[in-house]
Amino acid sequence: GDDRVVRSWDPLAGTEVAGLRGHTGRILAVTFSPDGSLLASGGEDGTIRLWRVPEEGRPTALATLLGTPDGWAALLPSGAYKCEGDVAGEFWHAVGMCRFEPGELDSHLPGVHRLPPEALL
Structure with a gap:
């Protein structure tokens, strides 16, 4: 969304499950991996953020991906x-x-x- 937060919802209850923060620009796209264990969000800040999606609990940040004209970089929350x-x-x-x-x-x-x-x- 425009507020730089990726929101996940419980479709049955209609309640927000998690608000994932990290992008510094508007969120432009989100998609889940085929098995549902990862979420990727793309933002106006030029990054793709990967989130682990556990079966129970809140998603957690896995990595921030940066594409460059001649390469790529991945930054992990661990440093x-x-x-x-x-x-x-x-x-x-x-x-x-x-x-x-x-x-x-x-x-x-x-x-x-x-x-x-x-x-x-």
Whole structure:
């Protein structure tokens, strides 16, 4: 929606089950994986957010995906990230008003670390 929140509803009760926050722009599209265990939301902020959808309880953030002209990056709430291709200048960690290249801050920020491309999200 326009309020940057992905909302899920119980269709039988007509009540909201969860409001998923994370996008910084309007939500433009949502879709579930075929088995219903993942939800993807696409926003005006240029990101796709993946959410785990448990059988019981609230969905949780799995990853934020960024597409770049020559590669891609995935950011996980745990601080892990992975990227592939030429993402220099396109992908960066933002701290205050400063920009950093992938890997540059890993040794300075506890919990931030790059995953190998073959690692599962």
